[in-house]
Amino acid sequence: MNIAYFDCFSGISGDMILGAFLDLGLPHNLLRSSLRRMPLPELRLIIKRGEQQGITGFSLQVQSRNKISPFRTYRTIKDLIDKSTLAPGIKEDSLAILKRLGQVEGKIHGIELEKVHFHEIGALDTIVDIVGAALAKDYFQIEAFTSSPLPLGRGWIRSGHGPLPLPAPATLALLNKAAVYPVDLDKELVTPTGAAILTHFAKSFGLPPTMTLKGVGYGLGQMEIPDRPNALRIWLGEKSLNLKTEKVIVLETNIDDMNPQWYEHLMEHLFEAGALDCLIIPCQMKKNRPAVLLQVLSKPETQGFLRDILLRETTTLGIRSSEVDRQSLPRIVKTFKTPWGPVRIKETIRPGSALDQREEFSIEYDDLKKLASLQQKSLKEMEGKIRDWLKQKD
Numbered sequence: 121m122n123i124a125y126f127d128c129f130s131g132i133s134g135d136m137i138l139g140a141f142l143d144l145g146l147p148h149n150l151l152r153s154s155l156r157r158m159p160l161p162e163l164r165l166i167i168k169r170g171e172q173q174g175i176t177g178f179s180l181q182v183q184s185r186n187k188i189s190p191f192r193t194y195r196t197i198k199d200l201i202d203k204s205t206l207a208p209g210i211k212e213d214s215l216a217i218l219k220r221l222g223q224v225e226g227k228i229h230g231i232e233l234e235k236v237h238f239h240e241i242g243a244l245d246t247i248v249d250i251v252g253a254a255l256a257k258d259y260f261q262i263e264a265f266t267s268s269p270l271p272l273g274r275g276w277i278r279s280g281h282g283p284l285p286l287p288a289p290a291t292l293a294l295l296n297k298a299a300v301y302p303v304d305l306d307k308e309l310v311t312p313t314g315a316a317i318l319t320h321f322a323k324s325f326g327l328p329p330t331m332t333l334k335g336v337g338y339g340l341g342q343m344e345i346p347d348r349p350n351a352l353r354i355w356l357g358e359k360s361l362n363l364k365t366e367k368v369i370v371l372e373t374n375i376d377d378m379n380p381q382w383y384e385h386l387m388e389h390l391f392e393a394g395a396l397d398c399l400i401i402p403c404q405m406k407k408n409r410p411a412v413l414l415q416v417l418s419k420p421e422t423q424g425f426l427r428d429i430l431l432r433e434t435t436t437l438g439i440r441s442s443e444v445d446r447q448s449l450p451r452i453v454k455t456f457k458t459p460w461g462p463v464r465i466k467e468t469i470r471p472g473s474a475l476d477q478r479e480e481f482s483i484e485y486d487d488l489k490k491l492a493s494l495q496q497k498s499l500k501e502m503e504g505k506i507r508d509w510l511k512q513k514d
Contacts, residue, residue, distance in 0.1 A: 121263045121264065121358065121359045122260055122261050122262045122263060122334075122356065122357070122358060122359070123262065123263065123264040123265070123266070123329060123331055123356075123357055123358070123359045124260070124262045124264075124265050124266075124321075124354055124355065124356050124357075125265075125266050125267065125268075125328045125329065125331075125354065125355040125357075126265065126266070126267040126268065126318060126322060126352065126354060127268050127328070127352070127353035127354065127355060128267060128268050128269075128270050128271065128310075128318075128352060129268070129271070129348065129351075129353065130271070130309060130341065130345060130348050130349065130350050130351055130352065131270065131271055131272075131273070131307075131308075131309025131310045131314070131341075131350075131352075132270065132309075132310055132311070132314035132315070132318055132352050133249075133310070133311040133313065133314040133341055133352075134245065134246060134248075134249025134250065134252075134253070134311065134313035134314050134317055135179070135180045135182075135245060135249055135339065135341070135342070136314065136339035136340065136341050136351065136352035137249065137252075137253050137256075137314060137317055137318070137339060137352060137354075138151075138180055138248070138249055138252040138253060138256070138339065139177055139178040139179050139180055139337075139338070139339025139340055139352070140177065140178075140337040140338055140339030140352050140353065140354040141252070141253070141256035141259075141260070141337060141339070141354065142167060142178040142180075142337070142339070143177045143178045143337035143338050143339065144256075144260070144335050144336070144337030144354060144356055145335065145337075146252075146255070146256050146259055146260070147259075148167055150255070150259065151165075151252055151255060152165060154206060154210070154251065154252075154255050155248060155251065155252075157204045157205045157206050158200050158201065158204045158206075158247075158251070159200065160200075160244065160247070161185075162184045162185045162186040162244070163182070163184070163185075163244055163248070164182070164183040164184065164185050165180065165181075165182055165183075165248065166180065166181040166182075166183065167179075167180055168180075168181070170340050171340075172340050172341075172349035172350055172351050173348070173349040174349070175338055175340075175349045175351050176338065177337065177338025177339055177340045177351055178337075178338070178339060178340065179339070179340040179341070179342070180245075180248070181342075182243075182244045182245035182248050183244075184244060193234070193235060193236060194218070194219075194222040194226075194233055194234060194235070194236040195234045195235075197218060197247060198215060198218060198219075200247070201214050201215055201218070201247075201251065202215065206251070206255075207258060209254075209257075209258050210251065210254045210255055210257075210258050211254075212254075213253075213254035213257060213258075213320065213321075214250050214251050214254045216320055217250045217253070217254070217316050217317055217320045218250055219233075220294065220316050220319075220320060221246075221250075221290070221294070221312060221313065221316040222236045224290050224293045224294055224312070224316075225290050225312075227293070228289045228290060228293065246313045249313050249314075249317065250313065250316075250317065253317045253321075257321065260356060262321075262356075263359075264323075264359065265321035265322040265323070266322055266323070266324045266325070266326070266328070266329055267298075267299075267318055267322040267324075267325050268299075268325065268326070268327075268328075269298075269299035269300060269301055269325055269326070270295065270298060270299065270300045270301070270309075270310050270315075270318075270325075271300075271301060271302075271303040271305075271309050271310075272286075272287045272291075272300050272301070272302055272303065272309060272310060273286050273287070273303055273305040273306060273307040273308060273309045274286050274287075274302070274304075274305070274306060275305075275306035275307070275308075277308050286306075286307075286308050287308075287310060288308065288311075288312055290312040290315075291310050291311065291312050291315045294312060294315035294316050294319055295310070295315050295319065298315075298318075298319055298322075298325055299325035299326065305345065305347075307343065307345060328355060329359070330359075331355070331357030331358060331359055332357055332358040333355060333356075333357045334356050334357050334358060335355075335356045335357075336353060336354070336355055336356070337353070337354045337356070338351045338352070338353055339351060339352045339354070364447065364448045364449075364450060365445060365446070365447050366445070366446055366448075367420060367443055367444075367445060367446075368396065368417055368418065368419060368420070368443070368444055368445075368446045369417070369418045369419070369420055369423045369441055369442070369443055369444075370415060370416070370417060370418075370441065370442050370443075370444055371415070371416040371417075371418055371423060371426055371427060371430065371439055371440070371441050372413060372414060372415045372416070372439070372440050372441075373413075373414050373430060373434070373436040373438065373439050373440065374403065374405055374411050374412070374413055374414075374436075375411060375412055375414055375434055375435060375436055376405050376409045376410065376411035376412075377435050378434055378435045382433070382434070383400060383412075385433070386429070386430075386433045386434060389429050389433060390416055390426060390429055390430075393422065393425045393426055393429055394418070394419065394422035394425065394426070395416050395417065395418060395422075395426055396417040396418060396419065397416070397417040398414075398415070398416050398417070399413075399414070399415040399416075400412050400413075400414055401413040401414075401415065414430070414434070414436075416430065417446075420443075423441065427439050427441070449468045449469065450468065450469070451466055451467065451468040452466070452467045452468075453465070453466050453467075453484075454467065456510070456513075458491075458506060458509055459509065460491045460494070460495055460502075460505070460506075461487075461490070461491050461494065462487070463483060463484065463487040463488065463491060463506060464483075464484035464487050465481050465482070465483060465484070465510070466481060466482050466483075466484065467480070467481045468480055468481075481510075483503060483506055483507075488502055488503055488506070491506075
């Protein structure tokens with residue numbers, strides 16, 4: 121599964137998004153031919169490779185061949201996209217982004233959605249940016265998007281409605297529930313179009329996800345920023361396996377004076393109370409006394425019960441606890457009715473590239489032990505019979 125990460129160290133705009141995808145390899149002729157699927161005879165698209173403070177990438181300029189571009193409302197542009205011969209998925213994303221942008225602007229200025237008309241939507245460059253971003257998603261077959269937190273500048277900007285404070289009201293509305301942070305720059309770092317595209321695609325904000333990196337693209341903005349390159353960086357990669365990450369508690373204690381026979385009884389109680397795992401590790405304590413390090417892995421909600429068992433069932437005088445992250449491969453437990461009786465199988469997929477991921481399964485030990493006893497077979501022989509039966513079943 122392909123994923124994309126918006127690395128917005130200088131903010132984001134529609135043309136920067138499209139420029140970064142072009143740098144990643146979106147074919148120029150595909151973009152131009154796709155835009156020709158809409159009746160935009162005045163459109164003139166200029167794509168240039170440029171440089172921003174040592175970083176090279178693509179910038180875009182959208183120009184009109186006419187001195188005055190046709191007047192366009194939300195309804196006009198919606199019909200333009202809807203009646204085009206673009207692929208259904210590209211249409212769907214483009215119309216969804218356009219609608220969010222129109223709804224926000226309409227609410228801010230007190231205008232019905234169908235009648236919204238302003239430069240941010242009506243301009244050719246916004247149409248190009250929205251459709252181009254949807255085209256890139258389709259071309260790279262991106263199934264998930266994430267983003268870094270977004271820097272927001274301050275100051276004022278001119279618009280078709282007069283001067284507006286930064287961040288622009290539409291930008292702030294579109295960034296609802298997104299991760300943002302202020303920067304001391306009198307610049308518009310996040311545009312409404314950039315915010316609309318980003319928040320349509322990206323559903324989470326933070327550090328880059330684990331991925332097999334396939335490429336990085338840079339889209340260059342139009343203005344100069346004194347302390348950083350004005351560029352957007354998009355990481356394109358293949359998503360690693362969806363590891364389950366959870367917080368767990370490690371309870372541990374050192375014991376050097378308990379009857380070893382008690383440990384079996386102790387572990388039974390711990391697992392019955394919800395312990396995820398239990399380890400008994402030989403160790404040497406002070407004065408070189410032989411002892412064991414007893415470790416119990418617990419969910420946060422069961423740690424109190426397990427701590428009470430340790431204090432009640434062992435000779436320890438104290439318990440150490442710490443919170444750790446546990447990552448585990450996804451697994452599915454299935455029950456099969458074999459000729460010898462029911463058996464539970466645990467299936468998982470080992471990480472690797474798309475070509476060499478390995479699906480593995482293991483037989484639940486208690487079920488294997490029970491069937492081996494009923495059939496009067498060794499564990500090894502019973503496991504072989506079950507595995508052969510499962511292969512034939514596939």
